[in-house]
Amino acid sequence: MQAPTRSRRFVAEGVGTALLLAVVVGSGIMGERLAGGNLAVALLANTIATGAGLVALILTFGPVSGGHFNPVVTLADASQGGIPWREVPVYVVAQVFGALIGVAGANLMFDLPVYTASQHARHGTGQLLSEGIATFGLLSVIWGCSRQRPSVVPFAVGAYITAGYWFTASTAMANPAVTIARSLTDTFSGIRPTDVPAFIAVQIIGGAAATVLFRWLVPSLPQRSHDVVVPHAVDAAGRAPR
Amino acid sequence: MQAPTRSRRFVAEGVGTALLLAVVVGSGIMGERLAGGNLAVALLANTIATGAGLVALILTFGPVSGGHFNPVVTLADASQGGIPWREVPVYVVAQVFGALIGVAGANLMFDLPVYTASQHARHGTGQLLSEGIATFGLLSVIWGCSRQRPSVVPFAVGAYITAGYWFTASTAMANPAVTIARSLTDTFSGIRPTDVPAFIAVQIIGGAAATVLFRWLVPSLPQRSHDVVVPHAVDAAGRAPR
Amino acid sequence: MQAPTRSRRFVAEGVGTALLLAVVVGSGIMGERLAGGNLAVALLANTIATGAGLVALILTFGPVSGGHFNPVVTLADASQGGIPWREVPVYVVAQVFGALIGVAGANLMFDLPVYTASQHARHGTGQLLSEGIATFGLLSVIWGCSRQRPSVVPFAVGAYITAGYWFTASTAMANPAVTIARSLTDTFSGIRPTDVPAFIAVQIIGGAAATVLFRWLVPSLPQRSHDVVVPHAVDAAGRAPR
Amino acid sequence: MQAPTRSRRFVAEGVGTALLLAVVVGSGIMGERLAGGNLAVALLANTIATGAGLVALILTFGPVSGGHFNPVVTLADASQGGIPWREVPVYVVAQVFGALIGVAGANLMFDLPVYTASQHARHGTGQLLSEGIATFGLLSVIWGCSRQRPSVVPFAVGAYITAGYWFTASTAMANPAVTIARSLTDTFSGIRPTDVPAFIAVQIIGGAAATVLFRWLVPSLPQRSHDVVVPHAVDAAGRAPR
Numbered sequence: 005m006q007a008p009t010r011s012r013r014f015v016a017e018g019v020g021t022a023l024l025l026a027v028v029v030g031s032g033i034m035g036e037r038l039a040g041g042n043l044a045v046a047l048l049a050n051t052i053a054t055g056a057g058l059v060a061l062i063l064t065f066g067p068v069s070g071g072h073f074n075p076v077v078t079l080a081d082a083s084q085g086g087i088p089w090r091e092v093p094v095y096v097v098a099q100v101f102g103a104l105i106g107v108a109g110a111n112l113m114f115d116l117p118v119y120t121a122s123q124h125a126r127h128g129t130g131q132l133l134s135e136g137i138a139t140f141g142l143l144s145v146i147w148g149c150s151r152q153r154p155s156v157v158p159f160a161v162g163a164y165i166t167a168g169y170w171f172t173a174s175t176a177m178a179n180p181a182v183t184i185a186r187s188l189t190d191t192f193s194g195i196r197p198t199d200v201p202a203f204i205a206v207q208i209i210g211g212a213a214a215t216v217l218f219r220w221l222v223p224s225l226p227q228r229s230h231d232v233v234v235p236h237a238v239d240a241a242g243r244a245p246r
Numbered sequence: 247m248q249a250p251t252r253s254r255r256f257v258a259e260g261v262g263t264a265l266l267l268a269v270v271v272g273s274g275i276m277g278e279r280l281a282g283g284n285l286a287v288a289l290l291a292n293t294i295a296t297g298a299g300l301v302a303l304i305l306t307f308g309p310v311s312g313g314h315f316n317p318v319v320t321l322a323d324a325s326q327g328g329i330p331w332r333e334v335p336v337y338v339v340a341q342v343f344g345a346l347i348g349v350a351g352a353n354l355m356f357d358l359p360v361y362t363a364s365q366h367a368r369h370g371t372g373q374l375l376s377e378g379i380a381t382f383g384l385l386s387v388i389w390g391c392s393r394q395r396p397s398v399v400p401f402a403v404g405a406y407i408t409a410g411y412w413f414t415a416s417t418a419m420a421n422p423a424v425t426i427a428r429s430l431t432d433t434f435s436g437i438r439p440t441d442v443p444a445f446i447a448v449q450i451i452g453g454a455a456a457t458v459l460f461r462w463l464v465p466s467l468p469q470r471s472h473d474v475v476v477p478h479a480v481d482a483a484g485r486a487p488r
Numbered sequence: 489m490q491a492p493t494r495s496r497r498f499v500a501e502g503v504g505t506a507l508l509l510a511v512v513v514g515s516g517i518m519g520e521r522l523a524g525g526n527l528a529v530a531l532l533a534n535t536i537a538t539g540a541g542l543v544a545l546i547l548t549f550g551p552v553s554g555g556h557f558n559p560v561v562t563l564a565d566a567s568q569g570g571i572p573w574r575e576v577p578v579y580v581v582a583q584v585f586g587a588l589i590g591v592a593g594a595n596l597m598f599d600l601p602v603y604t605a606s607q608h609a610r611h612g613t614g615q616l617l618s619e620g621i622a623t624f625g626l627l628s629v630i631w632g633c634s635r636q637r638p639s640v641v642p643f644a645v646g647a648y649i650t651a652g653y654w655f656t657a658s659t660a661m662a663n664p665a666v667t668i669a670r671s672l673t674d675t676f677s678g679i680r681p682t683d684v685p686a687f688i689a690v691q692i693i694g695g696a697a698a699t700v701l702f703r704w705l706v707p708s709l710p711q712r713s714h715d716v717v718v719p720h721a722v723d724a725a726g727r728a729p730r
Numbered sequence: 731m732q733a734p735t736r737s738r739r740f741v742a743e744g745v746g747t748a749l750l751l752a753v754v755v756g757s758g759i760m761g762e763r764l765a766g767g768n769l770a771v772a773l774l775a776n777t778i779a780t781g782a783g784l785v786a787l788i789l790t791f792g793p794v795s796g797g798h799f800n801p802v803v804t805l806a807d808a809s810q811g812g813i814p815w816r817e818v819p820v821y822v823v824a825q826v827f828g829a830l831i832g833v834a835g836a837n838l839m840f841d842l843p844v845y846t847a848s849q850h851a852r853h854g855t856g857q858l859l860s861e862g863i864a865t866f867g868l869l870s871v872i873w874g875c876s877r878q879r880p881s882v883v884p885f886a887v888g889a890y891i892t893a894g895y896w897f898t899a900s901t902a903m904a905n906p907a908v909t910i911a912r913s914l915t916d917t918f919s920g921i922r923p924t925d926v927p928a929f930i931a932v933q934i935i936g937g938a939a940a941t942v943l944f945r946w947l948v949p950s951l952p953q954r955s956h957d958v959v960v961p962h963a964v965d966a967a968g969r970a971p972r
Binding site for chain 4: 515533540544596598
Binding site: 041042043044045047048051052055128129130133134137141144145148149151152153156159160161162163164166167169170171172173217220221222 | 734738741742745749752753754755756757760761764765766768771772774775776778779780782783785786787789790791793794835836838839840841881884888
């Protein structure tokens with residue numbers, strides 16, 4: 005059995021990222037509507053939905069496309085000889101396109117306009133430091149787990165983002181596609197469009213730092229880099245994943 | 247060792263669905279009673295109980311009957327050559343009958359009448375779109391995981407529904423048997439009987455869409471479709487599940 | 489390598505049950521103190537601590553003693569030819585004694601008297617039906633999982649009790665040793681001593697019903713009954729548990 | 731393939747402990763800021779973030795350094811012939827240094843001064859008994875799981891600390907490096923510097939008690955003590971961990 009075709013992987017990345025954004029944005033709307041003004045309760049709901057949703061979606065789409073759902077992950081993977089560079093644009097387009105579909109879906113499910121620019125200001129040193137650390141941590145988790153114990157990556161990523169929603173001042177977007185899409189909903193999880201570029205810049209820096217660190221920490225990293233996130237091709241070839 | 251007999255599978259589907267409904271409805275009653283009017287806290291309790299309960303129940307009854315607890319799952323499985331069509335009515339009857347027992351149990355545990363028609367209105371475009379997306383996602387999770395890594399299905403389904411309670415406007419029933427039964431309790435998780443048919447219609451559409459998508463995404467799907475949800479027959483034959 | 493000696497298993501059951509009660513009672517006290525009168529928030533804290541604590545404790549002590557922590561589990565196991573009948577009193581004494589130590593530890597950690605009789609009334613049809621269903625479900629989870637996939641028992645039990653705290657009107661004690669010990673703390677998780685005997689009676693009935701059901705559902709149950717809860721003897725013999 | 735070099739293990743312990751403190755302290759700040767005065771909701775957020783973060787971080791750094799992040803764990807491991815005594819100071823320095831970096835990171839992400847002495851008083855019999863029991867329990871979980879089923883240690887430790895935040899009066903620091911670092915933030919999770927030494931003393935006593943107990947409970951403990959927390963050297967050598 006061979007690896008899934010490029011069109012299948014494109015669709016899997018797109019549908020998976022769309023569902024991820026529906027989870028992130030939709031649960032933020034529901035949380036804020038029901039929480040009666042207690043923002044901690046709203047964020048708790050948003051957190052639990054996002055962490056659980058990530059576990060389910062990476063388990064579901066990972067075997068087809070790797071379940072990146074995140075341009076920084078795709079870039080980091082390519083930088084270490086994993087996914088071929090020529091496929092990077094395909095993945096990033098699928099991720100951004102899927103994210104835009106997903107935020108529209110969330111807005112429509114809650115009877116809101118398809119897209120509205122967010123007015124939620126997120127800027128300043130603390131916010132940018134937060135996104136840098138958040139993405140550094142996310143890529144550390146992915147590199148650390150995918151090298152040694154790839155079967156736990158979906159659980160580790162879900163757990164990490166669960167923590168990230170609370171331990172960073174920015175709620176750990178750690179994902180350019182997510183950040184862009186979240187600028188198009190004027191709800192709990194939104195981010196002002198003008199704040200997006202700086203977020204993306206520090207996300208890339210944080211992800212690069214983690215990649216450099218783990219290339220040194222785990223010398224065998226490049227040789228196995230086709231296994232990033234979920235060992236898709238290998239699993240599809242019949243190896244029993246755990 | 248052979249697969250469990252039909253009567254055992256019927257009873258397992260029925261008892262499992264009864265306990266699932268007891269969890270869904272009972273935790274909604276308890277949450278609403280204790281939450282002092284904060285609906286987000288009530289739904290958080292309802293969510294955590296339902297997600298955790300699903301994990302436990304699929305792990306418990308899955309090895310006997312597959313742990314469908316859901317007519318859409320049973321239909322999707324049969325459509326791909328899994329469970330034989332002649333068994334579908336048996337499963338659906340067990341699911342609906344079990345669900346009705348379960349909601350009665352929940353009402354009685356909380357000293358309420360056995361059955362009361364719900365007055366909780368759930369209708370409109372956002373609600374129906376929510377149920378369609380919710381069921382599309384649920385079947386995607388089941389097809390995606392059960393093909394490649396069946397041992398994680400109970401955890402993936404529990405995690406997905408945990409997210410679904412928050413990211414959809416309808417709290418992701420995604421299950422006709424659950425929807426019917428929830429019309430018979432006038433409590434937190436209820437749904438007005440007149441809103442039930444439209445919910446069931448979009449649930450079937452969403453489930454069918456996911457089945458078509460995954461048949462294309464994972465071409466090996468039909469060949470292994472006896473493994474749906476939990477690889478019951480194979481496990482019963484002695485293969486060590488993980 | 490042989491099975492752990494009886495004295496080791498006695499101590500493991502006792503220490504494990506003591507820590508379990510410390511978790512159940514202590515987290516109830518902390519939850520009530522901090523929740524500012526919102527009982528749902530207090531119970532949510534109590535639930536998350538108990539569910540997570542159970543997972544950790546069964547994983548820790550299960551390989552030594554089976555991690556029953558519960559006389560109903562021990563009795564059910566013995567009834568199916570698992571643990572020898574002559575060991576049942578040893579286990580039950582360890583469980584009750586450990587539970588009494590644990591509740592004392594919880595009270596002392598929170599600067600309360602070692603023991604105080606609870607004044608928390610829990611009686612009536614709904615409460616007793618709740619305990620019967622709760623224990624039926626708990627034993628179903630244990631029998632269903634331990635027969636087919638013993639490695640998941642700690643997670644399934646933790647998940648089930650997480651659901652049980654909310655879907656039953658009695659917060660699913662489902663355990664005579666826990667029930668007795670909870671009568672000795674006049675805090676959130678307490679139960680009036682006069683309400684204890686009826687709880688224990690319906691717990692035994694519920695557990696017996698689940699045992700009869702699963703003996704029929706899974707015919708291979710008696711042959712493997714030494715594996716109850718956690719396959720201790722077998723694991724100790726070197727089989728790699730999963 | 732050989733075990734990771736000492737410098738790699740030093741860096742892994744340091745970065746992992748830094749991220750752990752960022753999670754503990756940062757989520758406490760965020761929780762308190764958003765909870766509108768409800769301390770139970772703030773602690774619930776702090777708990778979920780910490781438990782989930784621990785799972786992710788032990789999975790990530792465990793294969794390199796063992797993922798101790800805790801001087802008591804390192805000392806206990808060395809006492810049983812695991813990590814060589816000459817490496818203990820290296821680990822402890824990395825843990826304390828990393829913890830100090832992490833708390834600074836959390837403070838900066840939330841636009842607070844790098845370090846401020848905490849004024850949060852935590853003393854008295856109940857608090858010290860709590861830390862003793864908390865560390866006894868933590869080391870029990872580590873010894874119990876790492877002997878028999880090392881793959882679950884990250885999940886068991888995360889689950890145990892989730893429970894510990896609620897069942898002890900001290901929120902279960904159970905870790906001298908964490909305790910020292912938490913004295914340098916005047917926020918939700920802080921501890922007054924003058925209260926730190928007594929906490930560390932009872933943490934060591936609790937950890938020693940658990941080590942003595944499990945040396946007796948599991949006689950094979952010393953022979954396999956290189957496996958503490960996460961079987962790093964063995965995994966690095968290519969054994970598929972589960």
